[in-house]
Amino acid sequence: MNILSALFNGNVLALTGAALAVILAGIGSAKGVGLVGETAAGLVSEEPDSFGKVLLLQALPGTQGIYGLLTAFVILNKIGLVGGTAVELSTQQGFLFLAASLPIAIVGYLSAIAQARVAAAGIGIVAKRPDELAKAITFSAMVETYAVLALLASILMVFGIKV
Amino acid sequence: MAIVKMDKISLIGLQRDRNEIIDSLMKMGVVQITDIDFDNSEDGLSDLIAKSGDEEKVIQLDTQIEKIKSTINYLSGFNTKKRGLFEPKRVVEENELNEIIKNKSDLWSIVENIDSLNEKLSLLRSDENRLSNLIASLEPWENLSIPMEVSSTKYTLVSHGVVPVTVDIEALKSELSELAPQSYIERVNRDKDQSYISIIYHISCGDVVTEILKKYGFSKVSFTGLTGTPAANIANAKRQIAEIEEKRKNIQKKIKEFAGVRDKLEVLHDYLEIQRDKVKVLSKMAKTDKTFILEGWLPSEKSSEVKNIISGNWECVLEIRPSKKGEEHPILLRNNSFVRPFEVITEMYSLPSAREIDPNAIMAPFYFIFFGMMVSDAGYGLVIALATAIILKKFKLQGMAHKLISLLFFGGISTFIWGALFGGWFGNVVEALSGGAYTIPPLWFNPLDDPIRLLIWSFIFGALHIFAGMGIKAYMLIKDGKVSDALFDIIPWYLVIAGLGMLVVGGVIGSIGKYMAIIGAVVLILTQGRTEKNIVKRLFKGILSLYGVTGYLSDILSYSRLLALGLSTGVVATVINTMGTLFGFSIGGIIIFLIVFLIGTVFNIAINALGAYVHSSRLQYVEFFGKFYEGGGEGYEPFKIKTKYTNININDGRQNR
Numbered sequence: 090m091n092i093l094s095a096l097f098n099g100n101v102l103a104l105t106g107a108a109l110a111v112i113l114a115g116i117g118s119a120k121g122v123g124l125v126g127e128t129a130a131g132l133v134s135e136e137p138d139s140f141g142k143v144l145l146l147q148a149l150p151g152t153q154g155i156y157g158l159l160t161a162f163v164i165l166n167k168i169g170l171v172g173g174t175a176v177e178l179s180t181q182q183g184f185l186f187l188a189a190s191l192p193i194a195i196v197g198y199l200s201a202i203a204q205a206r207v208a209a210a211g212i213g214i215v216a217k218r219p220d221e222l223a224k225a226i227t228f229s230a231m232v233e234t235y236a237v238l239a240l241l242a243s244i245l246m247v248f249g250i251k252v
Numbered sequence: 253m254a255i256v257k258m259d260k261i262s263l264i265g266l267q268r269d270r271n272e273i274i275d276s277l278m279k280m281g282v283v284q285i286t287d288i289d290f291d292n293s294e295d296g297l298s299d300l301i302a303k304s305g306d307e308e309k310v311i312q313l314d315t316q317i318e319k320i321k322s323t324i325n326y327l328s329g330f331n332t333k334k335r336g337l338f339e340p341k342r343v344v345e346e347n348e349l350n351e352i353i354k355n356k357s358d359l360w361s362i363v364e365n366i367d368s369l370n371e372k373l374s375l376l377r378s379d380e381n382r383l384s385n386l387i388a389s390l391e392p393w394e395n396l397s398i399p400m401e402v403s404s405t406k407y408t409l410v411s412h413g414v415v416p417v418t419v420d421i422e423a424l425k426s427e428l429s430e431l432a433p434q435s436y437i438e439r440v441n442r443d444k445d446q447s448y449i450s451i452i453y454h455i456s457c458g459d460v461v462t463e464i465l466k467k468y469g470f471s472k473v474s475f476t477g478l479t480g481t482p483a484a485n486i487a488n489a490k491r492q493i494a495e496i497e498e499k500r501k502n503i504q505k506k507i508k509e510f511a512g513v514r515d516k517l518e519v520l521h522d523y524l525e526i527q528r529d530k531v532k533v534l535s536k537m538a539k540t541d542k543t544f545i546l547e548g549w550l551p552s553e554k555s556s557e558v559k560n561i562i563s564g565n566w567e568c569v570l571e572i573r574p575s576k577k578g579e580e581h582p583i584l585l586r587n588n589s590f591v592r593p594f595e596v597i598t599e600m601y602s603l604p605s606a607r608e609i610d611p612n613a614i615m616a617p618f619y620f621i622f623f624g625m626m627v628s629d630a631g632y633g634l635v636i637a638l639a640t641a642i643i644l645k646k647f648k649l650q651g652m653a654h655k656l657i658s659l660l661f662f663g664g665i666s667t668f669i670w671g672a673l674f675g676g677w678f679g680n681v682v683e684a685l686s687g688g689a690y691t692i693p694p695l696w697f698n699p700l701d702d703p704i705r706l707l708i709w710s711f712i713f714g715a716l717h718i719f720a721g722m723g724i725k726a727y728m729l730i731k732d733g734k735v736s737d738a739l740f741d742i743i744p745w746y747l748v749i750a751g752l753g754m755l756v757v758g759g760v761i762g763s764i765g766k767y768m769a770i771i772g773a774v775v776l777i778l779t780q781g782r783t784e785k786n787i788v789k790r791l792f793k794g795i796l797s798l799y800g801v802t803g804y805l806s807d808i809l810s811y812s813r814l815l816a817l818g819l820s821t822g823v824v825a826t827v828i829n830t831m832g833t834l835f836g837f838s839i840g841g842i843i844i845f846l847i848v849f850l851i852g853t854v855f856n857i858a859i860n861a862l863g864a865y866v867h868s869s870r871l872q873y874v875e876f877f878g879k880f881y882e883g884g885g886e887g888y889e890p891f892k893i894k895t896k897y898t899n900i901n902i903n904d905g906r907q908n909r
Contacts, residue, residue, distance in 0.1 A: 151859070155824065156820065158824070158827070159819075159820050159823045159824060159827075162823055162824075162826070162827050163823060223597075223869065224600070224601075226866055226869070227870055227873050227874075230869075230870045231874070233866075233867075234810065234813065234870075237813045237816045238809075238812065238813075238816075240820070241812050241816040244703065244819060245704070248703055
């Protein structure tokens with residue numbers, strides 16, 4: 090019973106939400122950046138001069154991880170774990186924070202990987218037509234839109250929760 | 253602020269003047285020579301003229317250029333004097349050029365010389381590889397005392413080989429001594445994979461030995477072509493490698509002596525490139541027995557100058573006429589110094605075609621605003637603006653690089669303005685350092701306190717951006733004489749979108765908005781099916797067109813990224829400051845703070861500037877350009893002196909006369 094009440098403690102739930110945002114979005118970005126990096130290394134082994142260009146493409150799926158961290162930080166800030174005094178949350182409030190973290194956690198994870206695929210394909214564009222980097226970046230940025238929207242939803246939810 | 257007007261030039265000149273005229277055009281560097289369209293030329297003409305040009309000569313020059321270029325690259329590896337990244341090209345005067353052309357053969361012999369030295373180096377390298385491999389293969393056998401060429405004596409056979417390291421050598425030994433007593437086995441060496449063994453046995457027990465060895469997985473190693481003991485061979489190879497090293501040093505020293513001619517080779521390279529371009533451009537022209545014909549484009553403002561020079565110096569037929577309406581021509585954009593950097597964004601998408609208008613002047617302010625909103629930190633803005641200003645001042649950048657850095661400079665200024673409005677100075681560094689005692693208040697409001705307010709502003713900016721795009725579309729439609737299209741396709745949407753927006757505000761404005769939206773929708777229903785004859789179809793199509801509102805709504809919602817990315821900079825900056833101040837204000841704590849702050853700030857600026865660039869571009873490409881822009885124009889590339897290493901002041905045809 091003790092464990093159960095500890096588990097449904099509001100602060101534990103809120104921290105779980107913050108952790109999920111960092112973990113899932115972070116894993117997505119790590120996978121994504123890794124995937125593009127592998128492709129990029131292939132091109133750079135042939136054309137070392139293209140390093141700067143493909144590095145841009147590799148950086149693109151990295152933002153989801155940052156968005157996850159961001160959401161976590163906003164949550165921590167709101168419940169007073171960093172800066173300010175810690176707040177005791179009710180179980181319901183805890184669940185609210187957990188729910189608020191889900192958009193960026195889940196969309197961040199999946200969109201980072203999808204974006205990485207586009208970016209890796211974009212490296213093919215750079216290989217054949219080095220001048221068309223902007224188009225490769227734009228394709229990849231189309232995917233990122235949904236991560237941005239998820240981040241926005243998460244942040245607005247967190248801001249909206251009354252503590 | 254527009255696409256520069258172009259004139260079409262057609263020139264028929266005498267063959268004997270050809271080279272001089274081409275020199276002169278190259279020197280002026282304003283005419284883009286285009287391919288002569290043989291198929292469309294007037295009847296009879298195509299029989300008289302032939303394609304000009306000399307492919308072989310181009311290839312020959314290209315080969316020479318390549319050769320010099322690889323020599324230059326090779327020499328730069330030996331160069332003592334390093335060149336800066338943005339160092340301007342060296343200016344070469346005519347007498348220096350003439351000197352070099354006169355001594356061309358000397359330079360070529362140096363190139364050949366370096367080539368052959370280089371070849372020697374690569375031979376040495378392959379020798380060295382061979383020897384290193386030999387050493388690597390002999391090293392395990394170093395302890396073998398039998399010369400390698402010995403494979404038998406009068407009564408015995410000698411065999412060397414390997415068995416897997418898992419094989420128990422003692423077991424092998426005892427089995428051998430039992431079944432074939434006239435044998436001697438020795439383990440010479442072992443490594444992590446295998447044991448190296450050497451075995452001597454009497455001829456009579458050959459079969460037995462072979463059988464046993466086979467059982468233990470023995471595989472024979474033969475040293476074909478080698479004599480003496482492995483140790484002696486290894487020593488010999490090492491000595492040879494040392495000799496090679498010595499030889500290599502000598503050759504490298506010789507090559508180094510040539511490093512000084514690199515400057516001259518660069519001039520020769522550029523000179524040959526100019527020659528190549530002159531020959532290459534011939535392939536775009538046509539010729540008859542006595543004349544040559546060229547066509548091209550040049551900016552209208554240069555027309556009279558070109559006309560005066562060409563017809564003043566040579567006898568020729570020269571016609572320069574303005575471009576016809578709707579005729580495609582090379583695109584040159586001309587904008588003021590604020591708008592010019594933003595051209596790079598459009599160029600990366602596609603240049604406008606000659607029928608369109610240059611969108612940069614309208615795009616630039618929006619890009620400026622969006623970039624700043626997405627980074628929105630006054631401190632970061634200052635850093636970006638200062639860093640780029642220093643780069644711009646210190647290095648004379650050209651073309652694309654100059655535009656990109658200037659773009660970042662303006663982005664930095666915009667970032668500074670928005671940062672001050674939102675109260676972000678390196679995040680909350682003042683608050684964090686003073687323990688909350690001081691804060692820099694925002695000039696407008698802090699988005700962290702009231703994100704919804706900024707979200708609404710983002711949508712307003714987005715709507716204005718989209719309206720601007722639709723406005724350009726309307727303008728272009730009216731210019732093409734399609735006034736009704738502009739009236740029915742664009743204006744009602746203005747009413748609907750603005751009306752829906754006002755509806756959200758509520759009150760009197762809300763009810764005005766309601767009527768605006770209704771009027772707009774009614775106009776759309778009545779007009780969107782105007783191409784249909786059937787009245788029912790027409791109405792149906794009109795109603796269906798209202799579905800387009802979802803497109804506009806999702807476009808406007810897309811601008812919420814302005815808020816999201818702006819918040820993200822501020823929050824990450826706060827994270828950095830919080831992490832930095834975790835260790836208090838002892839000396840160690842301050843050092844840690846400085847390190848965390850510096851690294852974190854650089855990282856945050858880099859990632860956010862990249863994000864701002866990417867997402868501002870996306871808003872331009874997808875939301876804005878999507879409303880009106882087609883693109884597809886070809887860039888204006890005049891025939892001019894193009895050099896890689898130096899700026900050569902060549903004389904043109906006129907001075908040669």
